[in-house]
Amino acid sequence: MTSAGLQLDRVSRRFDVDGRSLLALDAVSLDAPAGSFIALIGPSGCGKSTLLRMLAGLDQPTSGELRVGGETPLALQQRGALGIAFQEASLLPWRSVESNVRFPFDVIGRMTQADRERVREMIALVGLEGFEQALPSQLSGGMRQRVAIARALVSQPQLLLLDEPFGALDQILRRSMNEELQRLWLNRPVTTVMVTHSVDEAIFLADKVVVMSGRPGRIARVVDIPFPRERPLSLLASAECRELEAELLTLMFEGKPSDQDDSQDECRHG
Amino acid sequence: MAELAGQAQDARKPETRRRPKARYAMPLKIALGWLALLALWEIAGRQQWVAGGALPSPSGILGQLIVDWHDYPEHIRATVRTSLIGFLLGNLVAVLVGFLMASWRPAGRLLSGVNVTLFAMPPIALTPILVIAFDGDAPRIALAALSTYYPTMVATVLGLTRVDARLLDLVRLYGGGRWATLRWIRLRHALPTLLAGLRVAAPNAVLGSLLAEFGSGAGAGLGHYLIGSLGRGDPARLWGIGLVATAISAGFYLSILLLARGWVGRQAPAQESLGGSSSGSMSRAGRLLCLAISVTLPVLLWWAAVWGLERVGVSPFVLRSPPELVVELFSTMRPESLTRIVGGALAQTVPWCLAGMLVGLAFALLLAIVGTLSPVLGRVLMPLSLLTQSMPLVALTPLIVLIFGRDGATILAITISVTFFPAYVTLAQGMALVPAATRDCVRVLGGSRWREIRLVSLPWSLPYLCAAARLVAPRAFLGVMIAEWLATGTGVGNLLNVARGSLDYGLVWAVVVAAVLVSVLLYLAVTLIEHWVLKRYAMASAS
Numbered sequence: 001m002t003s004a005g006l007q008l009d010r011v012s013r014r015f016d017v018d019g020r021s022l023l024a025l026d027a028v029s030l031d032a033p034a035g036s037f038i039a040l041i042g043p044s045g046c047g048k049s050t051l052l053r054m055l056a057g058l059d060q061p062t063s064g065e066l067r068v069g070g071e072t073p074l075a076l077q078q079r080g081a082l083g084i085a086f087q088e089a090s091l092l093p094w095r096s097v098e099s100n101v102r103f104p105f106d107v108i109g110r111m112t113q114a115d116r117e118r119v120r121e122m123i124a125l126v127g128l129e130g131f132e133q134a135l136p137s138q139l140s141g142g143m144r145q146r147v148a149i150a151r152a153l154v155s156q157p158q159l160l161l162l163d164e165p166f167g168a169l170d171q172i173l174r175r176s177m178n179e180e181l182q183r184l185w186l187n188r189p190v191t192t193v194m195v196t197h198s199v200d201e202a203i204f205l206a207d208k209v210v211v212m213s214g215r216p217g218r219i220a221r222v223v224d225i226p227f228p229r230e231r232p233l234s235l236l237a238s239a240e241c242r243e244l245e246a247e248l249l250t251l252m253f254e255g256k257p258s259d260q261d262d263s264q265d266e267c268r269h270g
Numbered sequence: 271m272a273e274l275a276g277q278a279q280d281a282r283k284p285e286t287r288r289r290p291k292a293r294y295a296m297p298l299k300i301a302l303g304w305l306a307l308l309a310l311w312e313i314a315g316r317q318q319w320v321a322g323g324a325l326p327s328p329s330g331i332l333g334q335l336i337v338d339w340h341d342y343p344e345h346i347r348a349t350v351r352t353s354l355i356g357f358l359l360g361n362l363v364a365v366l367v368g369f370l371m372a373s374w375r376p377a378g379r380l381l382s383g384v385n386v387t388l389f390a391m392p393p394i395a396l397t398p399i400l401v402i403a404f405d406g407d408a409p410r411i412a413l414a415a416l417s418t419y420y421p422t423m424v425a426t427v428l429g430l431t432r433v434d435a436r437l438l439d440l441v442r443l444y445g446g447g448r449w450a451t452l453r454w455i456r457l458r459h460a461l462p463t464l465l466a467g468l469r470v471a472a473p474n475a476v477l478g479s480l481l482a483e484f485g486s487g488a489g490a491g492l493g494h495y496l497i498g499s500l501g502r503g504d505p506a507r508l509w510g511i512g513l514v515a516t517a518i519s520a521g522f523y524l525s526i527l528l529l530a531r532g533w534v535g536r537q538a539p540a541q542e543s544l545g546g547s548s549s550g551s552m553s554r555a556g557r558l559l560c561l562a563i564s565v566t567l568p569v570l571l572w573w574a575a576v577w578g579l580e581r582v583g584v585s586p587f588v589l590r591s592p593p594e595l596v597v598e599l600f601s602t603m604r605p606e607s608l609t610r611i612v613g614g615a616l617a618q619t620v621p622w623c624l625a626g627m628l629v630g631l632a633f634a635l636l637l638a639i640v641g642t643l644s645p646v647l648g649r650v651l652m653p654l655s656l657l658t659q660s661m662p663l664v665a666l667t668p669l670i671v672l673i674f675g676r677d678g679a680t681i682l683a684i685t686i687s688v689t690f691f692p693a694y695v696t697l698a699q700g701m702a703l704v705p706a707a708t709r710d711c712v713r714v715l716g717g718s719r720w721r722e723i724r725l726v727s728l729p730w731s732l733p734y735l736c737a738a739a740r741l742v743a744p745r746a747f748l749g750v751m752i753a754e755w756l757a758t759g760t761g762v763g764n765l766l767n768v769a770r771g772s773l774d775y776g777l778v779w780a781v782v783v784a785a786v787l788v789s790v791l792l793y794l795a796v797t798l799i800e801h802w803v804l805k806r807y808a809m810a811s812a813s
């Protein structure tokens with residue numbers, strides 16, 4: 001299984017809240033090649049999670065189309081080709097670490113000897129050897145989040161979705177988890193979409209940073225991150241990085257799609 | 271932000287340092303508290319302080335229990351057997367209905383009338399009809415099953431539906447459908463909640479079985495034994511029977527608790543949210559239709575039950591279908607009309623019920639506040655309260671009769687005692703849930719403990735007070751009826767007893783239906799007040 005590229009074509013999503021209609025996403029278009037790391041940033045409520053849920057096939061666009069490697073997210077679901085992790089680790093409290101990481105195979109309904117190997121391997125990769133039989137309540141926040149990442153990756157998904165996976169962690173732990181995620185990702189560069197509130201996390205990890213604006217949610221700009229991999233944490237202290245960070249922050253605070261947007265794949269409804 | 275968090279941790283440090291000492295001091299104080307209570311009881315019993323020996327000493331009770339021991343096995347066997355069978359049957363139905371309600375939303379609305387009736391209905395009110403219609407173990411099993419149903423049904427629905435939505439998403443993401451979410455998430459998630467529900471249901475089953483023995487002639491069972499011993503005026507024996515009934519109840523309760531500990535560890539059960547349910551997406555017309563059906567459903571079930579009983583050979587002479595009862599209610603052929611008899615009895619019963627409930631709630635609130643001021647007292651009281659929750663109401667009543675005599679004071683004492691403990695448990699738990707940060711806000715500003723209680727803990731516990739009132743309203747009504755039946759010979763409780771004895775089946779049915787109806791209305795009235803209070807409260811806190 002290889003990973004898949006993304007094609008979003010004028011994806012819109014409306015919600016009915018108390019009889020009023022709310023446009024959460026307005027004609028979002030985006031293309032990303034297979035094996036790229038996309039970071040989604042933007043003000044709270046601009047529709048990042050909504051977009052991610054649609055990529056996961058958990059929600060359907062009101063209009064427009066989403067394709068992952070030419071397939072619909074639902075088709076990927078059926079093949080067990082997706083992986084996801086949320087802000088809170090969302091582990092099953094009654095299952096041990098090992099059993100939580102194995103969970104995708106239980107739902108998919110098949111587990112080969114190789115899969116069993118992978119479960120062990122993933123637990124080792126996220127540094128949790130020796131904790132296989134621990135329950136989530138016996139782990140620290142960072143350890144739980146590692147279990148969640150291991151679970152998201154264990155089925156070798158073609159698309160990895162992360163919704164603020166480190167949002168609940170402190171700054172230092174977040175940095176080291178960023179490093180760890182980069183290592184895992186370089187190990188097997190799966191197409192990844194990650195929602196984050198942290199601009200430096202986005203710069204450190206992503207190939208492309210998609211800056212969104214709110215009410216209705218639109219893509220304000222797509223910014224390519226030029227830094228070569230493997231990126232060291234010290235990169236975040238460099239002048240170029242600071243500059244980029246400032247630019248992205250300005251874009252976010254403007255809160256409106258920029259007019260002279262030169263990037264290829266952005267599209268607005270008139 | 272990070273700095274603030276650091277400060278908060280620093281602020282907490284002195285307390286953690288003090289803790290090792292406190293770890294030994296607390297259980298010691300609690301144990302001393304218990305010993306003091308026990309010693310006081312022993313002295314009070316020996317000196318015959320209370321109502322000339324109505325409160326025997328613990329050693330006296332134990333002595334009598336040993337003397338009477340040869341009587342007990344057959345009664346214990348009968349009570350355990352019938353409550354166990356009823357418990358199993360009631361839970362089976364409850365779990366099935368819970369599944370239906372969790373998987374098909376409208377079912378919850380349609381069944382709400384039946385559910386509220388089964389919750390609010392005083393089990394003792396059904397006794398005369400069950401005893402008329404069935405014989406042998408059947409009335410006891412039926413009443414135990416009916417008393418079991420509600421807590422288990424609620425727990426099943428809560429456990430199956432109150433699931434972290436992201437866990438459900440996770441299963442869907444890997445291509446799992448409804449069956450997969452049920453299998454991997456919902457069932458397992460429901461388990462601790464279901465077991466907590468069973469724990470509440472267990473004492474109910476014992477109580478149901480005991481209540482069905484009231485007025486059903488002689489036989490084996492602790493209820494019979496209790497009533498048979500009532501006339502002998504031997505306090506130590508009555509206390510002994512009460513303790514044995516409580517022990518059976520507590521045994522049920524504890525075995526389920528242990529089962530839960532072994533099976534699901536300490537995973538917390540899902541909580542019923544306070545403050546009502548969301549109405550969901552349904553049109554106004556649809557909601558009205560559901561309401562109409564849910565109100566008529568209990569009546570239809572009654573009708574169907576009467577029809578079914580006639581089919582299996584119960585004499586139509588003792589049965590009344592809804593229209594037959596209505597005709598009889600307004601019939602002018604009787605010397606005194608049924609509506610007047612029943613109305614008069616209700617006029618005696620309802621005021622006691624309201625008074626007892628209010629005083630019980632006030633006591634509970636007072637003690638909950640004292641409990642937050644003095645944790646030791648709270649920790650001494652809480653196990654006592656939980657113990658009395660597993661104590662069947664009827665076991666308590668004769669004891670209170672002994673102490674307070676046979677007049678209004680007894681009714682009040684029984685009603686207060688049955689409402690106080692559950693209300694206290696609910697309130698104390700609510701107060702324990704006040705976020706420490708909110709309390710600290712007051713403390714940081716230099717507010718006293720009392721101020722903190724007034725500004726934070728009290729408003730915070732208002733929803734819990736409402737929930738407690740809703741919980742205890744039907745219990746209060748049941749308490750008054752038991753007191754009237756056993757002690758004072760007044761009101762609806764007495765009428766239930768008298769009507770059955772006089773073979774006036776029209777009157778039996780009229781009293782039963784009236785008692786159920788009033789209890790349900792009482793419950794609904796409290797629910798309405800709760801809605802109103804919570805609405806006001808939310809508005810006040812928002813502005």
Ligand SMILES: Nc1ncnc2c1ncn2[C@@H]1O[C@H](COP(=O)(O)OP(=O)(O)OP(=O)(O)O)[C@@H](O)[C@H]1O
Nearest residue numbers: 015016017022024043044045046047048049050051
């Ligand atoms: N199920 C839903 N029903 C109604 N409205 C919804 C629903 N889900 C999201 N919305 C609305 O859509 C908008 C976007 O929500 P979304 O959760 O995608 O924001 P977000 O960018 O992830 O925000 P945050 O950064 O705070 O997580 C919000 O205004 C929200 O109220």
Ligand SMILES: [Mg+2]
Nearest residue numbers: 048049050163
């Ligand atoms: Mg979000």
